[in-house]
Amino acid sequence: MEKIVLEPGATAPDFALSDKDGSVVSLSDFLGQKVIIYFYPAASTPGCTTQACDFRDNMASLQSAGYVVLGVSKDALPALQKFAAEESLGFPLLSDADLATHHAYGAYGEKSMYGKTVNGVLRSTFVVDDKGILEHALYNVKATGHVEMMKKKLGVKPSL
Numbered sequence: 001m002e003k004i005v006l007e008p009g010a011t012a013p014d015f016a017l018s019d020k021d022g023s024v025v026s027l028s029d030f031l032g033q034k035v036i037i038y039f040y041p042a043a044s045t046p047g048c049t050t051q052a053c054d055f056r057d058n059m060a061s062l063q064s065a066g067y068v069v070l071g072v073s074k075d076a077l078p079a080l081q082k083f084a085a086e087e088s089l090g091f092p093l094l095s096d097a098d099l100a101t102h103h104a105y106g107a108y109g110e111k112s113m114y115g116k117t118v119n120g121v122l123r124s125t126f127v128v129d130d131k132g133i134l135e136h137a138l139y140n141v142k143a144t145g146h147v148e149m150m151k152k153k154l155g156v157k158p159s160l
Contacts, residue, residue, distance in 0.1 A: 043083035
């Protein structure tokens, strides 16, 4: 399978994924709103918990700037339910068990882990404008400090 790398200015691939409660969420549901979609490897792991809690802790400033946040992983719904409950995550966590959306966004592929090349989820973040066009496509982001970097890039003011 050819590796996809999305670029700003491209139309964001639409998707229809189940959230932690089994409701179907589509990117097209958010036309007219700005969306941050972030792909993370696995719920309740240290790096992913750090990243999710960072989004949670910055939600007020992101929402006041008009952004909706969606987290996407390959986890099954029970794992997402547990993760959201344990970490008080108030934004949608979406299950992409077949990895189709990961592949459409180029968020799955070869990566280096402990010195070995493996296939896996590439921690990635995409910012979609209110018309469904990608403003930012960031691959291989770090879990720690990522949200702060995103806020600077997007000109989002800090929470008061």
